[in-house]
Amino acid sequence: MPFPSLLSPFDLHGLQLANRVVMAPLTRARSGPDRIPNAMIAEYYAQRSSAGLIIAEATTISEQANGWVESPGIYTDAMEAGWRSVTEAVHARGGRIFLTL
């Protein structure tokens, strides 16, 4: 096969992707005013876990970095736990996910 197909696996520097479909990051503004990733976000990404790789939405690393209404952060323990529930939901379905900082 001279060219791999879109649905063939890909080795991303040791991270095995089921296929070559990569979901682009899309700001969803669904984290609520506390900016903590919630069950709705976990469901949203889990539903898309058949992509080879999900690039999750822009996520802020500090209070000062916030520039969009109800976008998620990852600068408190609660936010980290929220994202952990998202990644676990994706991994449970065999998906892979990167976070955009």
Ligand SMILES: Cc1cc2nc3c(=O)[nH]c(=O)nc-3n(C[C@H](O)[C@H](O)[C@H](O)COP(=O)(O)O)c2cc1C
């Ligand atoms: C509603 C919307 C939200 C987006 N949010 C993000 C984001 O959070 N982070 C990011 O890096 N890019 C974001 N993008 C850019 C997309 O990831 C993508 O690069 C862009 O839509 C161009 O895609 P294309 O090259 O397939 O046309 C967003 C685009 C749209 C339309």
